[in-house]
Amino acid sequence: MSVRTLEVDGRTITALEGQTVFSAAWDSGIRIPRLCHLGGLSEAGACRLCLVEIEGQKKLQPACLTKVAEDMVVNTATPALLAHRRLIVELLLAERNHVCAVCVLNGACELQDLAAQLGVDHVRLRPQYPSLPVDLSHERFGLDHNRCILCTRCVRVCDEVEGAHTWDVAGRGRNSRIISDLGEPWGDSGSCTSCGKCVQVCPTGALFSKGRTVAEMRKDRGFLRYIMTAREKKLWIS
């Protein structure tokens, strides 16, 4: 496979042909913010946080879907991009009922981290306060729609890695909801294998393990590696 050389934020980096700008930047220590991307899953291109400026292109491009090219010049953190990212995070925080203080993932949440990193110290938009349910019907896990940002990592991991496709999205626009199977309670799902991958990939406290009080839970991403190693190498090692 051939190598491509490109410039990201003034640094010359090398990447493999076919690699995305996001992953090439990541390999070189440049962290482009994202919430829907997760290595190992297909790309949704939905959160729009990883949009970058590419010289010679009029439109902003999602780094997670844009393949590197020779002599490409990428800027990942211009003032305009940072302003867009802040506003996107504000939109997410205003959209549902994110109350960090009483969330199971308080202190370990990707949305909370991103807000802090981007300097979102308040939300200028009107909070929407939608009335949303919490599904606690599953024996081991819970789904709190109040904390869901619709990144669809759970949908993709369940479909692409576990192969169960328990999760999908119903409704549209602001009424979009993650549903299990055809909308029945999670605990009644016939397809769910209770593997827990969705809980581990969820960037917020929307999908959580039961029995944890505020701020107790930490995500165990090593578990995913364990599963993937087992899948690819047929070895149950961690």
Place this chain on the structure above:
Amino acid sequence: MTGEVLAQTRDTERERQAGLRERIACCSVAGCLSAGGGEVRAALEKAVNARGLDGQVEVIGTGCLGLCSQGPLVSSAATRQVYAGVTPEDSAALLDGGAGRFQGRTLGPDHPFYAGQRRLILENSGRVDPERIQDYIAQGGYRALLRAASAMSPAEIVAEVKRSGLRGRGGAGYPAGLKWELVARHPASDRYVVCNADEGDPGAFMNRSVLEGDPHRVLEGMAIAGRAVGARQGYIYARGESPLAIARIRTAIAQAQREGLLGGRIFDSDFQFQIDLRIGAGAYVCGEETALLASIEGRRGQPVPRPPYPPERGLWGCPTLINNVETFANIPAIVERGGAWLAAIGAPASPGTKVFALAGRVARAGLVEVPVGTSLRTIVMDIGGGVPAGCEFKAAQTGGPAGGCIPAAFLDLPMDYDTLPGIGSMMGSGGLIVMDTSTCMVDVARFFMEFCMDESCGKCVPCRAGTVQMHGILRRLTRGEAAASDMSMLEELSRLLKETSLCGLGLAAPNPVLSTLRHFRNEYEAHLAGRCPAGRCSIPVPEPV
């Protein structure tokens, strides 16, 4: 079917029609039917029978006659006049030489409504019954397909479409020939042709009317496209909300299959082409091509980022040609009369005609077809008869919720794909809503934002959550509850959606806001101060402190 059979069918039907004393065509698309056109047609058929005129006088249904606001419309082949506001009671007068009864509601070809129009897409209105394939064949229908299947190579067809300069009629105006070429040149073995009939803009009914009035024209255009790009399968993606169009497409497909105009070995060539109908479930976003393709595949109708574009990677991963109804409806004439013929009509960079659904505050509302580049003044003032008395023209909205408004100062600008974006509007697919001085432009922006908010698929954050916030601000403005900071946030959100949304819906959702801000910022400022200049918004009078 063979070429000889086609010619024979044509001649037989022409002779039959020539033998009639009169052929009365009742507009049978949704607008006139909802105004009672079906009853008028039944009354006419009964009257013909009662007078013993069967075999001499024929009553048919036909495509849109245009002046929808004054339906039911009936046209007479004998007098070459169109009669408006016909009722079941007075319709029989047309059989008894009593057309004088329709004084004041008779429109000849020189009537201002028709005089400024150039009808190509709608040329069969009044002549063809959409439910009779013989009618379409009698007007020269399927001759272009015969030519394409037996006398032209695929490359020649593509070259002809390129020569015509035809630009996609879905709204963006991408050169059709280039798109065809991309698909035709792709090395993949399976390709598809898709007709985007998911017309969802508020106030837009061009495509629906074409499908209801002349479905074979679209089928023929698609089949020619199939031949040109090497596809064997086509899909029409229509809206579930247009049941009549769906019924007419179904009838037309069945007829064309029966006559061997669709299916295997078309005109005894090695060309085979099937068309299937897919019906949308009511999502506006499925008019976006990648969402439409996902819906055809049976998946959730939501867009995926482009590139890759459908000509490279479309239906089931195969190269796919996706064009709008009106684009396909242009094709038979281009093949039949040559690309140069179409290129000579309209504006040099935007050839051909464009069908507009003229609606809103205008004296004569309906379906009008004009050369591209015709001025808004001609369409609204001459053809449409201007705004009703008591008010003045204020602006016209083109392009639906993705478009922008054109204020009175630009009435003389040519309506084409390149000029309108310069003033913050766009051609769009043909929706044209006229607004007069009684219209509040902030309320118009709020209306379109509410539409986008409800129709956002919810996949990307800027569109899903941004339209909600923008709508909230616009609603506060129309209620006199907005603050100055709301205005700057409205503009900041507009920029965000325009630059970061995933698909065209979100990218274009701020357009009505941006264009009303550009041309009518004073109205926003008045609302901030608690006043609606048009007097439409009910802003409470502040209580004295």
Place this chain on the structure above:
Amino acid sequence: MTQTAPMSNKPRFATVWLGGCSGCHMSFLDLDERLFDLAAIADICYSPVADIKEFPANVDLTLVEGAVANEDHLRELKHIRAQTRVLVAFGDCAVTGNVTALRNLFPLEDVLQRAYVELASSGRSPSADGIVPRLLDRVLRVQDVVDVDFFLPGCPPSADSIFDFVATVLRGGRPAREGRRFGA
């Protein structure tokens, strides 16, 4: 509104407590011996932890803890803003509504019914005017009522971040926005 020049010789500093749990003030008290440092550079003229009844005039810097939940908060906050040069939304309830605003998911009547009738022995909702302040239909953030100059999120903000923040503002500086967290 936002000041950038250094404050007067000994700026007048206040903290107020609206609809919140007072946790932000507890964290403020966790400044411990640094409270003396603060008293050295500012005149602490009003605070729930100081026994002063009326919010004074000509305050240079006020930290507002809590959301705006009732009519008293609404009136007080407007008064405070009028008397304050630099106003800071202090802690998550002031900044986002936080726990105080959780009741915005329900109609006010349902909340009162639940708190005072279903879960209490008195069986009466405190509705009589003049005894307790009337609750607003919806809990508001401080920014929904008055202009806010700076935001210090956190539930609660740590003592360290409070000290750095206040010291920076008193020096006429702009506290960095990056790195401040909602919640923990």
